[in-house]
Amino acid sequence: MTGYLLKGSFPLIFERGAPGRRGWRLPALDVPEAPLDDLIPAVQLREDDPALPEVSEPEVVRHYVGLSRRNYGVDVGFYPLGSCTMKYNPKVNEWAAALPGFARLHPYQPEETVQGALELMYRLERYLCEIAGLHRATLQPAAGAHGELTGLMVMRAYHEKNGEGHKRTEVIVPDSAHGTNPASAAMCGFRVVEVKSNARGSVDVDALRAVVSERTAGLMLTNPNTLGLFEEDIVELARIVHEAGGLLYYDGANANAILGICRPGDMGFDIVHFNLHKTFSTPHGGGGPGAGPIAVREDLARFLPVPTVEWDGERYYLDYDRPDAIGRVKGFYGNFGVLVRAYTYIRMHGSEGLRRVSEQAVINANYLMRRLAPLFDLPYDRHCKHEFVLSGRRYKRQGVRTLDIAKRLLDYGLHAPTIYFPLIVEEAIMIEPTETETKETLDEFVRVVEAIVEEIEKDPELVRTAPHETPVRRMDEARAARQPNLCWCAPVPADAHGGE
Numbered sequence: 342m343t344g345y346l347l348k349g350s351f352p353l354i355f356e357r358g359a360p361g362r363r364g365w366r367l368p369a370l371d372v373p374e375a376p377l378d379d380l381i382p383a384v385q386l387r388e389d390d391p392a393l394p395e396v397s398e399p400e401v402v403r404h405y406v407g408l409s410r411r412n413y414g415v416d417v418g419f420y421p422l423g424s425c426t427m428k429y430n431p432k433v434n435e436w437a438a439a440l441p442g443f444a445r446l447h448p449y450q451p452e453e454t455v456q457g458a459l460e461l462m463y464r465l466e467r468y469l470c471e472i473a474g475l476h477r478a479t480l481q482p483a484a485g486a487h488g489e490l491t492g493l494m495v496m497r498a499y500h501e502k503n504g505e506g507h508k509r510t511e512v513i514v515p516d517s518a519h520g521t522n523p524a525s526a527a528m529c530g531f532r533v534v535e536v537k538s539n540a541r542g543s544v545d546v547d548a549l550r551a552v553v554s555e556r557t558a559g560l561m562l563t564n565p566n567t568l569g570l571f572e573e574d575i576v577e578l579a580r581i582v583h584e585a586g587g588l589l590y591y592d593g594a595n596a597n598a599i600l601g602i603c604r605p606g607d608m609g610f611d612i613v614h615f616n617l618h619k620t621f622s623t624p625h626g627g628g629g630p631g632a633g634p635i636a637v638r639e640d641l642a643r644f645l646p647v648p649t650v651e652w653d654g655e656r657y658y659l660d661y662d663r664p665d666a667i668g669r670v671k672g673f674y675g676n677f678g679v680l681v682r683a684y685t686y687i688r689m690h691g692s693e694g695l696r697r698v699s700e701q702a703v704i705n706a707n708y709l710m711r712r713l714a715p716l717f718d719l720p721y722d723r724h725c726k727h728e729f730v731l732s733g734r735r736y737k738r739q740g741v742r743t744l745d746i747a748k749r750l751l752d753y754g755l756h757a758p759t760i761y762f763p764l765i766v767e768e769a770i771m772i773e774p775t776e777t778e779t780k781e782t783l784d785e786f787v788r789v790v791e792a793i794v795e796e797i798e799k800d801p802e803l804v805r806t807a808p809h810e811t812p813v814r815r816m817d818e819a820r821a822a823r824q825p826n827l828c829w830c831a832p833v834p835a836d837a838h839g840g841e
């Protein structure tokens with residue numbers, strides 16, 4: 342029997358069903374059948390039927406419901422994946438995004454018929470500028486990394502306009518940076534220059550002074566940084582970069598810690614991206630699409646991609662007539678459904694509510710950090726913001742690595758935290774509880790981690806060989822990445838080989 346249990350192997354839909362089985366059948370035609378090649382040119386008609394699964398309706402439903410029960414998401418349980426802000430996504434966001442007036446729009450509709458959508462984008466831009474402390478924004482980038490690339494293109498356009506494009510060839514990135522920062526800078530044609538962190542986990546001011554020069558196009562920074570620590574010297578860092586003629590780029594992936602408390606523009610940043618799918622709550626992480634709008638200071642607005650959304654006093658319209666724009670970075674309006682969710686989230690919370698989001702996120706992170714600190718090494722013993730980084734190096738004695746602890750958490754039905762990032766912490770475990778978790782959930786997580794630590798002492802092999810309870814056990818991840826086998830091949834019937 343092909344089971345629908347949570348454990349064990351799970352057949353593909355192609356391996357279910359039987360020849361001729363159907364979900365439903367159309368009644369016999371009571372009109373003459375139109376020859377297909379009257380409708381579709383013969384050359385485009387396929388000769389054989391496609392090899393589709395032949396399954397009944399219940400088989401299809403059980404198959405996909407079964408798969409969904411093996412999936413893990415924020416609607417299932419705690420998801421402490423540091424740097425990813427896996428917060429609960431309120432269902433009202435989904436309701437708004439599914440309103441037919443939004444969901445059924447066609448991107449080629451004339452502007453007069455999409456005034457509501459344009460108004461939403463216009464207002465969302467204003468809100469994001471207010472939150473960033475900057476002047477204008479584009480909603481088009483489809484992810485954080487895409488926002489980074491767009492922001493760096495704006496940076497390049499600014500230096501080119503000033504006649505310095507040829508010499509401002511370097512982008513400075515801290516050694517704790519998220520991997521997308523150097524990748525985006527390199528993709529935009531810049532040379533990446535690393536700046537070291539100090540013993541407190543912040544960018545070292547003297548190290549920055551040493552790498553800044555007339556070649557500096559800008560500095561990319563996230564604040565709080567990827568260790569979850571606030572860059573206390575940010576004003577000085579901004580002064581150093583600006584005095585050298587560079588710009589400051591803010592990676593807003595960590596903005597969940599600062600909403601309504603401080604603004605990147607006030608810290609000295611010139612270009613900011615937000616991850617709407619994190620901070621402003623849209624399902625993400627192998628799930629839906631994202632959005633990485635960027636906001637910029639006033640004199641950089643002319644470089645923003647086309648089109649921008651404008652209001653002429655009577656109607657909203659898309660402005661393509663922008664001679665200094667870097668061009669287009671995304672089709673149509675960007676990922677519009679994500680914009681609707683973010684707009685709804687911001688309106689539902691209001692400014693006070695957004696501030697409470699960040700306060701609660703920071704309190705939750707500090708509570709969990711202090712509860713877990715006795716079990717691990719705490720490389721930077723400071724108050725954290727929305728996330729924190731521990732080190733599991735002490736368990737190397739028992740032959741247990743951070744990876745093993747993360748895998749063992751899966752056996753307890755929990756999602757693992759981010760591990761081995763940031764790179765500057767040995768055996769790093771990066772935890773971001775988010776504001777949407779209760780104290781009971783955080784306490785339960787601590788109990789599970791305590792149980793795993795006890796297992797490490799008593800039976801390290803159990804942890805080293807985890808997970809034991811998941812449908813798929815430990816994989817050779819390097820092999821899976823290098824030699825992916827993603828195609829299903831129908832089994833060859835025995836008589837196809839002449840009865841061999």
Ligand SMILES: Cc1ncc(COP(=O)(O)O)c(C=O)c1O
Pocket residue numbers: 424425484485486487519521522563567592594595616631633
């Ligand atoms: C600090 C930081 N910057 C940038 C990104 C990139 O965002 P995205 O995954 O939306 O491209 C992430 C994503 O995890 C991040 O944590």
